[in-house]
Amino acid sequence: MIHRVLTPLDRLLDDAQRALETVLGAPAAERGNPAVGVPEVALADDERRHAAGLMRINHVGEVCAQALYCGQAAVARDEGTRTHLLHAAQEETDHLAWCLERLRELDSRPSLLNPLWYAGSYAIGALAGLRGDGWNLGFVVETEHQVEAHIDEHLQSLPAADARSRAILRTMKIDEARHAAAAEQAGARILPPPVPTLMALASMVMKSIAYRI
Numbered sequence: 001m002i003h004r005v006l007t008p009l010d011r012l013l014d015d016a017q018r019a020l021e022t023v024l025g026a027p028a029a030e031r032g033n034p035a036v037g038v039p040e041v042a043l044a045d046d047e048r049r050h051a052a053g054l055m056r057i058n059h060v061g062e063v064c065a066q067a068l069y070c071g072q073a074a075v076a077r078d079e080g081t082r083t084h085l086l087h088a089a090q091e092e093t094d095h096l097a098w099c100l101e102r103l104r105e106l107d108s109r110p111s112l113l114n115p116l117w118y119a120g121s122y123a124i125g126a127l128a129g130l131r132g133d134g135w136n137l138g139f140v141v142e143t144e145h146q147v148e149a150h151i152d153e154h155l156q157s158l159p160a161a162d163a164r165s166r167a168i169l170r171t172m173k174i175d176e177a178r179h180a181a182a183a184e185q186a187g188a189r190i191l192p193p194p195v196p197t198l199m200a201l202a203s204m205v206m207k208s209i210a211y212r213i
């Protein structure tokens, strides 16, 4: 395969295209949706709204992951780290697509604030990336662990009958754990305090807003 050397302008255009696809487009998953074949059970209105709120949070989480990894990749010094980050972002596209499909099935929609979540996360990713590649990967590990933790909460909190959302979240949880392990192996640094706490606070704010808006 021939690899073309990307100019800074190419990268900027790539990033802009990815941002638009993430926020406005219909992301295409490479793998099949884990909910396929899982029967849909009619949910009561309040259960359906609760499940949609949780799946909207998961969708925003995936929008943020895409943006973080692209922001980090934009400033990564080492080509290996950059490739690692863009590969991680690609795998998150499956999650993004599956969460969107489930939101629609639940008669709901993604967060109206997705452009804001994307822009904020991209900026945070680029700032983290400027500290160096060890930090960059450390940030991936922390992000993945936090996503895994909120998926666990959602698996407990989803209505018992919502097996389709649960099937998607179970697969995502396995993927996120694999992403964290891969970043650790690639040389992630352990982030110093208070960075993990600040990230957890930002994610709490995101979750409480995205559940509704």
Ligand SMILES: [Fe+2]
Pocket (backbone or CB within 6 Å): 062, 065, 091, 092, 095, 147, 172, 176
């Ligand atoms: Fe993900």
Ligand SMILES: [Fe+2]
Pocket (backbone or CB within 6 Å): 065, 092, 144, 175, 176, 179
């Ligand atoms: Fe991930």
